[in-house]
Amino acid sequence: MTTLPKPRQPELKTSLPGPKTAAIMERDSQHLSTSYMRPYPFVPDHGEGVWLTDVDGNTMLDFFAGIAVSTTGHAHPHVVRAVQEQVTRFTHVCLTDYPQEITTSLAERMVRHVEKPGEKWRxxxxxxxxxxxxAAVKLARNHTGRSHIxxxxxxxxxxxxxxxxxxGSKTKYKRGFGPLLPNVSHVPYPNPFRPPLGATAGTCGQAVIDHIEGLFQTIIPADEVAAIIIEPxxxxxxxxxxxxxFLPKLRSLCDRHGIMLIFDEVQAGMGRSGKMYSFQHFDGQNGMNCQPDIITVAKGIASGMPISAMLAKESVMTWPVGSHGSTYGGNPVAAAAAHATLDLLEGVVKHSGCGDSLMENAAQVGEFIMAELKAMQAEFPFIGDVRGAGMFIGLEFVMPDGRPDGKLRDAASMAMFERGLLNLDCGEAVIRISPPLILTREEAATGLEIMRDALRALK
Ligand SMILES: Cc1ncc(COP(=O)(O)O)c(C=O)c1O
Known part of the structure; x- marks a missing residue:
């Protein structure tokens, strides 16, 4: 087993935006797609561990990891080495037509985290x-011969x-792009902090199940439903x-009606929640199972190299030869980065100061961050909710009457950014905390101090 050296901790300095940043942002605004958002004046130059330095030399603490992607931090030596080695061997052949050992072994490795006795995955x-x-939706339709999702x-x-x-999060993603796919319906997500369907935090899971069963009686024939797709x-x-x-009940509902259950683990998966896949927090609890039929992963899988995976039970992956493929999918350089990322997540290679594995570190440091944020609620009553698992943490801002306060969230997010903390919003009034999983307790404390300072400035 290799133990890697602890990265140097750069000094935090901020004067934003600097002249080089401003110049690149101006060129960017002239030549790149008008659809790109530019919420913060930051242009990265290089990174090390949980720190990113911009083109003007400002070093920021990264609490968003390129939207939950940079699991192993920036330029992790183990990942860099794996990529460099693979680049010198071959960079592309095309997995659709030729097998390559690096992706074969990656698949073998990934299914080990979901397979149960007597059940093979592909x-x-x-x-x-x-x-x-x-791919997940195409497979579900092809396998079931049904169309509704x-x-x-x-x-x-x-x-x-x-x-x-x-x-189903924002209409801006759909406006002006129709017509979209037919035969797709949306049901409420059981949010315990804002329970839908007139339910309570404790009953909202069952309420959503009842709602879906109600749809099957009135609007959508259950035997025409190919899949339910949900982020665990x-x-x-x-x-x-x-x-x-909720998820075990959803599993039972799918079993009752022959529906494929797809868990989209793109954001919460690959160790971020403290377990490899976030549904595993619920699977096997109180004797209830919520093993899905299909899983989608991407983001944290390869420390920023572009690769994604759709995992399915062998009994479900029945689509015929040639029915689906991709020129670049499973690219060997990205696969090498995924292997190196898994080495660190699983603890085959240790990252100094992060316990036995990055997954364990995500659980432990995440618990510390969550406890500290919950304690902060006493000082900042506008933090209505702190929730999550591992390093998948949300902080919801509320008005005095409990309604979501998006404006305050935006101000808080900017105040944190200005003090050197890269962060990102989500939902109506939430800041997501999704740092690299190599974040140590000390680095987490630095980030929390910046957050506290920013929130005090808001008061
Ligand atoms: C849960 C989930 N699924 C799918 C996607 C889409 O991933 P990509 O942007 O890599 O296409 C995202 C991206 O944020 C996501 O969070």
């Missing part, structure tokens, strides 16, 4: 989360046509953790 590799979602309100599944149809912990919609009984 993997299809793509390049992005949206591609994994497209049920998704959730607040969900995010990507930007391709199928994926935006499934997405909702990301873009506000970093929401459903009640413990």
């Amino acid at each position: 993997v299809f590799f793509g390049n992005s989360g949206a591609e994994a979602v497209e 049920i998704s959730t309100i607040g969900s995010f599944h990507g930007r391709t046509y199928g994926a935006i149809t499934l997405t 912990m909702q990301g873009e919609g506000g970093y929401i953790v459903p009640p413990a009984d």
Whole structure:
């Protein structure tokens, strides 16, 4: 086993935006797509560990990891070495036509985290989360011979046509792009902090199940439903953790009606929640099972190299030869980065100061961050809710009457940024905390101090 050296901790300095940043942002605004958002004046130059330095020399603490992607931090030596080695061997052949050992072994490795005795899984590799979602929906339709897909309100599944149809978080993703995919319906997500359907935190899981069964009686014939797709912990919609009984009940509902259950683990998966897949927080609890039929992963899988995976039970992956593929999917350089990322997540290679594995570190340091944020609620009553698992943490801002306060969230997010903390919003009034999983307790404390300072400035 290799133990890697602890990265140097750069000094935090901030004067934003600097002249080089401003100049690049101006050129960017002239030549890049008008669809790109530019919420913060930051242009990265290089990174090390949990720190990113911009082109003007400002070093920021990264609490968003490129939207939950940079699991192993920036320029992790183990990942860099793996990529460099693979680049010198071959960079592309095309997995659709030729096997390559590096992706074969990656698939073998990934299914080990979901397979149960007597149940084999298979993997299809793509390049992005949206591609994994497209593959999942195509497979579910092909396997069942049914067409209808049920998704959730607040969900995010990507930007391709199928994926935006499934997405239920913001209308801006759909406006002007129709017609979208037919036969897609959305049901509420059981959010314990804002329970839908007139339910309570404790009953909202059952209420959503009853709602779906109601739809099957009135609007959607259950035997025409191919799949229910859901994020086991909702990301873009506000970093929401459903009640413990919900996913097992959803599994039973799917079993009753022959429906494929797809868990979109693109944001919460790959160790971020403290377990490899976030549904595993609920699977096997109180004797209840919520093993899905299909899983989609991307983001944290390869420390920023573009690769995604759609995992399915062997009994479900029945689509015929040639029916689906991808030129770049499962690219060997990205696969090498995924192996190196898994080495660190699983603890085959240790990262100094992060316990036995990055997954363990995500659980432990995440618990510390969550406890500290909960303690902060006493000082800052506008923090209505702190929730999550591992390093998948949401902080919801509320008005005195409890309604979501998006304006205050925006001000808080900017105040944190100005003090050197990269962060990102989600939901209506939530800041998501999704740092690299190599974040140590000391680095977490630095980030929390910046947050406290920013929130005090708001008061
Ligand atoms: C849960 C979930 N699914 C799918 C996607 C789409 O991934 P990508 O942007 O890589 O296509 C995202 C991206 O944020 C996501 O959070």
